[in-house]
Amino acid sequence: MTANPTRVVAQGTFDLLHPGHLHYLREAREYGEEVHVIVARRANVTHKDPPILSDEQRLEMVAALNPxxxxxxxxxxxxxxxxxxxxxxxxxxxxxxxxEEEAVADALAERGLDCDVRRASGRESREDELLSTGRIVERICEDRCQ
Incomplete structure (x- = not known):
């Protein structure tokens, strides 16, 4: 009998995809054989500026990524x-x-879900590389909005 594949969930807004997103999803792949990504709905993004791209467009782009x-x-x-x-x-x-990892783990336990909660590493920025949607938008405005 073969074991079930390790299933990993990554989640985020994934607006204006950049190398930091790819780093995160590749790292998720290192934790398991099956990677599921939950793309936040625009209506639920309240902790930062709302996404520029639609829910469906962000979902389609994330689904197309190799990891x-x-x-x-x-x-x-x-x-x-x-x-x-x-x-x-x-x-x-x-x-x-x-x-917070502990708060997510506690909420999972309250719902009877047995799941490890981990924190991904950050990707170091290379010269002139933008690893933030906010920074990408700022650069566009600096370079194109006059």
């Missing part, structure tokens, strides 16, 4: 609904996401 097996839109009311459906072994938080 990703399946991409899902987040639930409008409850962050944990897609996580319950996916039933991951590991949730890998982005290195700069505002979620």
């Amino acid at each position: 990703v097996d399946e991409a899902h839109l987040g639930h409008l009311e409850d962050f944990f609904v897609p996580i319950e459906r996916i039933d991951p072994d590991v949730i890998l938080l982005g290195h700069d996401q505002y979620h």
Whole structure:
């Protein structure tokens, strides 16, 4: 009998994809054989500027990335609904996401979900490389908006 594949969940906004996103998803692949990505809905992004791109466009772009097996839109009311459906072994938080590992682990335990919560490493920026959607938007405005 073969073991079930290790299922990993990564989640985020994924607006204006950049090398930092790819680094995060490649690292998720290192934790397991099956990578599911939950793309936050625009309506739920309240901790920073809302995404520029639509939910569907961000979902389509993430789904097309090599490390990703399946991409899902987040639930409008409850962050944990897609996580319950996916039933991951590991949730890998982005290195700069505002979620606290312990708070996520506690919420998972309250729902009866047995899952490790880990924090991804950051990717070091190379010369003239932008690893933030906010910085990409700033550069566009500096270079093109006059």
